[in-house]
Amino acid sequence: MVALRPPGFHPGKRALRQWLAGDTDGRIDSHVGTCDRCANLLEELARPSDPALTDVLAIAFAPPEDLSGRLHEQVAARLDSRVVLDVMTDLFIAGLETSRLLIMEEFDE
Numbered sequence: 001m002v003a004l005r006p007p008g009f010h011p012g013k014r015a016l017r018q019w020l021a022g023d024t025d026g027r028i029d030s031h032v033g034t035c036d037r038c039a040n041l042l043e044e045l046a047r048p049s050d051p052a053l054t055d056v057l058a059i060a061f062a063p064p065e066d067l068s069g070r071l072h073e074q075v076a077a078r079l080d081s082r083v084v085l086d087v088m089t090d091l092f093i094a095g096l097e098t099s100r101l102l103i104m105e106e107f108d109e
Contacts, residue, residue: 010038013045020046 011019011028019028020042032038048054064070 010035013041016042016045 011031015028016032016038019032032042048057
């Protein structure tokens with residue numbers, strides 16, 4: 001049975017460092033999942049302390065310069081293909097509706 005914590009309780013930096021190192025404490029897991037303060041503290045603790053490493057990681061994980069343009073092109077292409085699909089669907093349905101009306105007129109006579 002897990003002991004109830006007082007309101008406002010947060011794990012200390014030592015406990016959070018141990019958790020980052022792989023110590024699996026279900027109480028910290030559930031707390032971090034719901035506490036913005038502790039989640040932000042974990043981000044700070046997990047951040048590399050070497051500025052050179054930080055710079056290298058920023059360069060390595062930076063998005064390509066042409067990402068925005070490529071995304072706009074791909075979205076526009078998808079939207080254009082949807083327009084064509086919508087037109088084709090409308091034409092197909094129009095043919096079905098016409099056929100249904102002709103068939104129904106024959107049965108009504």
